[in-house]
Amino acid sequence: MYLTNLPLGSKGRVVKLTAKGKKRRRLLDLGLIPGTVVEAIRRSPSGDPTAYIIRGTVLALRSEETNFIEVEELTQRRDILWA
């Protein structure tokens, strides 16, 4: 699943970045490396961008970025609590 499709209120763990070059560098600089837990918290009325909590900071990302971030949704209660 891509981060774009992570439902609001859910947490996901980054599996892989499929972006290349500058875009990839940008995402890495924002702290999105494999294993990072991301929570989708709200979405703009037009559906894009979406705000995420990433390493303690709220960041708004557009689908043109989140389409390149592969995540697995955390579904187990204990994963969510500990993440």
Next chain:
Amino acid sequence: MGLTARSSGLNLLRENFNIDYSKKNPIIALAGNPNTGKSTVFNGLTGLRQHTGNWPGKTVTQAQGNFRYQGQEFTLIDLPGTYSLLANSTEERIARDFICFARPDATIVVADATNLERNLNLVLQVTELTDNVILCLNLMDEAERKNIKIDVAGLKNDLQIPVVPTVARDGKGLKELKNTVYDIVNKNIVVHPYRVKYSPEIENAVEELVQELRTMLTGIEKYINLHWLSLRLLEGDKTIMRSIKDLFLKDDSFETKTEGVVQTDGVNYI
């Protein structure tokens, strides 16, 4: 701009960033992520002795100010707040070019103590570029409120740089910060930061590039951290060569030569 005036080369370079070197003040750069209280630290250190303008050719505000400590005057340059030095934006390029080419006598990286994990990325990028780095752990009061305990000594030990906790809003720790700047500038302490080690493939490629760059950049190689430059080239960063060209050379053959290097060796690392 030529490089004939060797002795004043660095000063000429600094002039490119609107630095007045007639006073011969040590130059201190202030870097940090956005929202870390960097400007509060800046104001706390310089008081009202500051002036603002723009970075040359950019619509990004530059603030400079002076402060005195132990009878010595220092010039502090506030760099744009960035998450990275790897030049995705104008702000990042300014911060990077300043540290890389104006070579401040010391660089203070202001970090948000409540969110160290995010802030240490920039710290490591700065220490990769320059030795004289001071980590200023700001917002210590907020960290305390959030029950975050920071092992300052451990951090100092891991990073191998001075670490100064501050609450810039209340002026706490600023004297210690000035003292550390003073010690570094006057070589009372010598800093050798911890450096990230890359895989052997990357380190070998860097080594090769450094050799090549040393011949290619003869005469200006002492102004540039070639190891760092090689890493950027391996990443495929083309803006760095443009910056070097703008600052040092008007010779067009330089760019074509370096483009060749990027194309042959610029593989998709990282």
